[in-house]
Amino acid sequence: MTQYEAVIGIECHVELKTKSKMFCACPNRFGGEPNAHVCPVCLALPGALPVANEEAILQVIRAGLAFGAEIPAFSKFDRKNYFYPDMPKDYQISQYDMPLAQGGVVRYWLDDGTTKECRLTRIHLEEDTGKSTHAGSGDGRIAHSSYSLVDFNRAGVPLMECVSEPDIRSAEEAVGFLDALKRTFVQLGVSDVKMEEGSLRCDANVSIRPVGSKDLGTKAEIKNMNSFRSVSRAIESEIARQIAVVAAGGRVVQETRGWDELAGTTHSMRSKEEAHDYRYFPDPDLVPIEVDRTVVERLRSLMADLPIARFERYRGSYGLGVAQATQLVDTPQLAEYFDSCVGAGGGGQQAANFVLGDLSRLANETQTPVWESSVAPQDLAELIGLVQSKTINSKIAKDLLLRMWNGGGSPKALVEHEGLAQTSDPGSVERFVDEVLAAHPKVVADYKAGKTNVMGFLVGQVMKQSRGKANPALAGELLAQKLG
Amino acid sequence: MSEAMELSAAEIARRVNAGEVSAREVTDAALAQIDAVDDRLGAYLTRLHDLARVSAGRVDARIKAGEHLPLAGVPVAVKDNMCLAGTRTTCGSKMLEGWVAPYTATAVARLLDAGAVPVGKANMDEFAMGSSCENSALGKTCNPYDLGRVPGGSSGGSAAAVAAYEAAIGMGSDTGGSIREPAAFCNLVGFKPTYGRVSRYGLIAFASSLDQIGPLARSVEDAALAYDVMAGKDPMDSTSVDRPVEPAATALRSDLRGVRVGIVKQFGTQGLGPEIDSLYRRAYLDLEKLGATLVDVELPTAEYGLATYYLIAPAECSSNLARFDGVRYGLRVDGEDVGRMYERTRAEGFGPEVKRRILIGTYALSSGYYDAYYVKAQKARTMFGADFKRAFERCDLIASPAASSPAFAFDAKSDPYSMYMMDYYTIPISLAGLPALSVPCGYVLPEGSSRPMPMGLQLAAPLFGEAQLLAAANAYECATQHARQRRPEGAL
Numbered sequence: 001m002t003q004y005e006a007v008i009g010i011e012c013h014v015e016l017k018t019k020s021k022m023f024c025a026c027p028n029r030f031g032g033e034p035n036a037h038v039c040p041v042c043l044a045l046p047g048a049l050p051v052a053n054e055e056a057i058l059q060v061i062r063a064g065l066a067f068g069a070e071i072p073a074f075s076k077f078d079r080k081n082y083f084y085p086d087m088p089k090d091y092q093i094s095q096y097d098m099p100l101a102q103g104g105v106v107r108y109w110l111d112d113g114t115t116k117e118c119r120l121t122r123i124h125l126e127e128d129t130g131k132s133t134h135a136g137s138g139d140g141r142i143a144h145s146s147y148s149l150v151d152f153n154r155a156g157v158p159l160m161e162c163v164s165e166p167d168i169r170s171a172e173e174a175v176g177f178l179d180a181l182k183r184t185f186v187q188l189g190v191s192d193v194k195m196e197e198g199s200l201r202c203d204a205n206v207s208i209r210p211v212g213s214k215d216l217g218t219k220a221e222i223k224n225m226n227s228f229r230s231v232s233r234a235i236e237s238e239i240a241r242q243i244a245v246v247a248a249g250g251r252v253v254q255e256t257r258g259w260d261e262l263a264g265t266t267h268s269m270r271s272k273e274e275a276h277d278y279r280y281f282p283d284p285d286l287v288p289i290e291v292d293r294t295v296v297e298r299l300r301s302l303m304a305d306l307p308i309a310r311f312e313r314y315r316g317s318y319g320l321g322v323a324q325a326t327q328l329v330d331t332p333q334l335a336e337y338f339d340s341c342v343g344a345g346g347g348g349q350q351a352a353n354f355v356l357g358d359l360s361r362l363a364n365e366t367q368t369p370v371w372e373s374s375v376a377p378q379d380l381a382e383l384i385g386l387v388q389s390k391t392i393n394s395k396i397a398k399d400l401l402l403r404m405w406n407g408g409g410s411p412k413a414l415v416e417h418e419g420l421a422q423t424s425d426p427g428s429v430e431r432f433v434d435e436v437l438a439a440h441p442k443v444v445a446d447y448k449a450g451k452t453n454v455m456g457f458l459v460g461q462v463m464k465q466s467r468g469k470a471n472p473a474l475a476g477e478l479l480a481q482k483l484g
Numbered sequence: 485m486s487e488a489m490e491l492s493a494a495e496i497a498r499r500v501n502a503g504e505v506s507a508r509e510v511t512d513a514a515l516a517q518i519d520a521v522d523d524r525l526g527a528y529l530t531r532l533h534d535l536a537r538v539s540a541g542r543v544d545a546r547i548k549a550g551e552h553l554p555l556a557g558v559p560v561a562v563k564d565n566m567c568l569a570g571t572r573t574t575c576g577s578k579m580l581e582g583w584v585a586p587y588t589a590t591a592v593a594r595l596l597d598a599g600a601v602p603v604g605k606a607n608m609d610e611f612a613m614g615s616s617c618e619n620s621a622l623g624k625t626c627n628p629y630d631l632g633r634v635p636g637g638s639s640g641g642s643a644a645a646v647a648a649y650e651a652a653i654g655m656g657s658d659t660g661g662s663i664r665e666p667a668a669f670c671n672l673v674g675f676k677p678t679y680g681r682v683s684r685y686g687l688i689a690f691a692s693s694l695d696q697i698g699p700l701a702r703s704v705e706d707a708a709l710a711y712d713v714m715a716g717k718d719p720m721d722s723t724s725v726d727r728p729v730e731p732a733a734t735a736l737r738s739d740l741r742g743v744r745v746g747i748v749k750q751f752g753t754q755g756l757g758p759e760i761d762s763l764y765r766r767a768y769l770d771l772e773k774l775g776a777t778l779v780d781v782e783l784p785t786a787e788y789g790l791a792t793y794y795l796i797a798p799a800e801c802s803s804n805l806a807r808f809d810g811v812r813y814g815l816r817v818d819g820e821d822v823g824r825m826y827e828r829t830r831a832e833g834f835g836p837e838v839k840r841r842i843l844i845g846t847y848a849l850s851s852g853y854y855d856a857y858y859v860k861a862q863k864a865r866t867m868f869g870a871d872f873k874r875a876f877e878r879c880d881l882i883a884s885p886a887a888s889s890p891a892f893a894f895d896a897k898s899d900p901y902s903m904y905m906m907d908y909y910t911i912p913i914s915l916a917g918l919p920a921l922s923v924p925c926g927y928v929l930p931e932g933s934s935r936p937m938p939m940g941l942q943l944a945a946p947l948f949g950e951a952q953l954l955a956a957a958n959a960y961e962c963a964t965q966h967a968r969q970r971r972p973e974g975a976l
Contacts, residue, residue: 088807279803
């Protein structure tokens with residue numbers, strides 16, 4: 001039987017986080033009373049004209065630079081013409097043949113830690129539409145609805161469209177790719193990238209071909225996926241559907257298919273023949289964009305480490321596991337905190353354990369982000385140094401961390417001031433050992449009778465007696481000698 | 485008619501600023517003239533009695549407070565494709581018959597801020613598509629020089645209003661000749677500045693890359709005065725040019741010494757008949773008499789002007805007019821579903837010429853035809869620019885007829901192509917974005933008529949040569965005084 005592989009390309013729309021809309025001064029804000037954030041321009045009143053938002057243009061350029069895309073010196077806006085009630089001008093200002101960013105590569109990783117690449121075709125800038133609500137049909141669908149309401153608050157919000165090459169081979173890779181986009185855009189601060197709020201929307205072009213074939217099969221465009229999980233499920237379902245079609249001797253037809261979350265299947269929305277002729281042409285209301293090279297170079301030089309670079313560094317240099325590395329990378333501020341701590345001498349793995357363990361727990365409990373807490377990354381590095389030099393043991397370290405969180409300051413100062421340094425002097429530890437043995441004759445008897453598991457209890461007692469300062473390894477050694 | 489209405493805009497502003505007359509008195513005179521003649525003329529679609537009086541009161545208060553306003557108390561006719569907050573703004577279309585603009589166009593706002601008083605919204609060819617005003621769906625406008633003839637278009641209402649002393653300044657918009665041709669038909673100065681000189685914000689678009697607002701006036705000086713106020717960069721219009729405006733009204737000239745005037749081989753007048761031909765030959769000689777040097781220049785591509793224009797303008801309009809869909813404003817004709825609603829609304833709302841251009845434009849932009857039509861037309865357009873640039877190496881101004889004939893009778897041009905031909909001389913200049921104006925240059929007797937009708941001389945200048953252009957036109961006007969030789973009977 002023929003084995004098939006999937007060939008997948010992703011198109012995603014990302015709402016940019018700018019102060020104002022793409023072509024007018026209305027605030028770019030999610031929600032609000034319907035039609036509260038509108039003006040003559042975004043309502044397309046007769047005579048109104050668009051003026052391009054420079055902040056949005058710069059954000060797209062930064063997004064392009066992040067993936068190594070080429071930023072052409074010249075770009076322009078075009079009109080994409082089609083009628084739709086929530087699109088006020090009945091054309092969308094978009095970019096057709098001269099996008100702001102061309103090419104580039106998205107590198108991403110999978111749950112098992114392997115890294116992959118997917119080439120980008122382009123990133124361009126356009127405007128969002130309003131939102132229609134269909135009433136009277138009972139199910140919110142347009143079919144059988146008696147009227148529709150349109151909210152133009154979203155109309156004209158800057159939208160960045162990223163189009164990938166068909167380099168993706170599985171649902172898992174698609175999600176890995178989307179995760180990489182999301183992480184990168186969050187880090188760049190260009191978008192919230194929330195699929196639930198619609199600030200990230202994506203379509204997948206899916207086709208199959210026999211393994212080993214270089215040709216592209218006929219693709220179906222899958223729409224209406226509203227979470228990463230539904231992207232994964234929709235692609236898997238579509239691959240299975242296409243394989244079944246071909247296995248049954250049929251042919252996949254080029255069409256747009258909608259994902260039905262409840263049914264768990266895709267269904268045909270429109271065929272290629274019904275596709276619009278968008279009659280693209282350059283928007284005469286807007287002047288072409290000449291991209292200043294010095295601006296591009298400045299933006300390039302300000303580009304911080306990308307998530308994938310961080311991930312690889314965390315894995316390669318510090319040996320962190322995929323989960324820990326991912327967790328850090330997913331919260332850029334936490335990753336920066338971690339980097340500062342490691343930079344100040346806090347070893348990678350220990351720093352990760354503290355940051356993702358105790359500190360994250362404290363952060364959750366107190367609703368204060370780690371990077372805003374009173375534990376400076378340098379202080380954490382100092383604490384890790386104290387543990388590594390065996391100046392304090394891990395229990396003291398935990399206590400100290402809590403005190404540092406509550407504003408205690410430098411761990412070294414705390415240790416010195418309160419005499420918390422671990423005691424590794426055999427003489428003083430021996431004193432605690434003798435006291436414990438004398439105080440617990442029954443346990444000593446048990447031990448001598450063969451119940452060696454009471455050793456843990458005895459070490460604990462020594463630690464308690466020494467107020468945590470005794471070196472637990474030394475205490476264990478001395479106890480064993482004396483009981484021997 | 486009150487004597488005040490025959491005053492120039494410059495003289496009205498002078499008197500109002502000096503306190504010799506109030507803006508309110510001038511406004512009342514204008515409104516009285518409108519009420520007296522406009523039922524016959526039909527220059528206005530909406531008369532703004534209340535707004536005009538309120539505006540005049542405000543101007544008077546500002547004058548009293550010591551301000552000097554360049555257009556103090558000047559009654560202005562605003563073409564009905566320019567938004568003026570609180571007024572019906574129809575574009576001469578059933579589509580917008582009841583639409584009240586909630587905001588004011590930048591150019592209108594600048595004029596009003598300079599003290600002008602809006603007295604009415606003027607009729608026009610629907611969505612500025614036409615050369616006679618006959619394409620208005622909302623009213624018929626007559627030429628004040630012969631009520632049986634058209635005023636020209638598309639800014640025909642503004643032209644008729646100014647010619648009939650119902651306003652001192654008319655605001656027009658010119659896409660392919662829509663200011664210059666009606667100015668020629670109504671014995672006025674009609675001035676289209678360089679593309680990008682005057683903000684288009686609030687001007688309801690016909691063809692965005694060609695539309696330009698400009699004044700119609702009874703003298704070059706008045707046109708210059710209005711232009712000085714309107715021109716300049718507007719942050720609301722990306723295509724408006726950020727370049728200092730050379731004041732024109734204070735730089736007018738009375739001679740043409742040292743000015744080289746190009747006579748374009750391809751703009752010959754022999755084909756227009758002996759009477760018109762000799763009229764223009766005399767006009768060119770008059771320029772020479774004023775000190776100008778006449779030089780022959782060529783615009784080899786000029787004959788492709790109409791073909792190019794009738795691809796680019798419809799292409800842009802097919803997209804610009806998509807927004808009139810019945811969803812948010814204007815006419816809505818219900819249908820079983822949204823698609824049917826669109827179809828019925830647009831079928832009823834648009835007139836035949838608008839539909840024709842939307843169809844041409846949609847076709848020209850369609851996949852498979854785009855390269856053959858739209859792209860080719862854009863290339864031709866680049867060639868026009870280059871042609872003019874070459875011509876202007878040899879001359880400072882170009883002179884030609886403004887229109888191919890005087891105002892014609894209603895219903896005389898029933899096939900669209902003969903109507904399009906009216907703009908033969910104006911369209912290449914529009915495609916090149918150049919500043920140009922029409923200035924009265926005499927009269928001809930139309931066939932079968934006993935009423936001499938005015939003709940216009942078109943003068944065009946290189947990009948941003950507005951001040952030089954107006955200066956030269958002033959010299960010609962002062963020396964010839966053609967407009968003063970006849971009074972429009974429709975105004976009396």
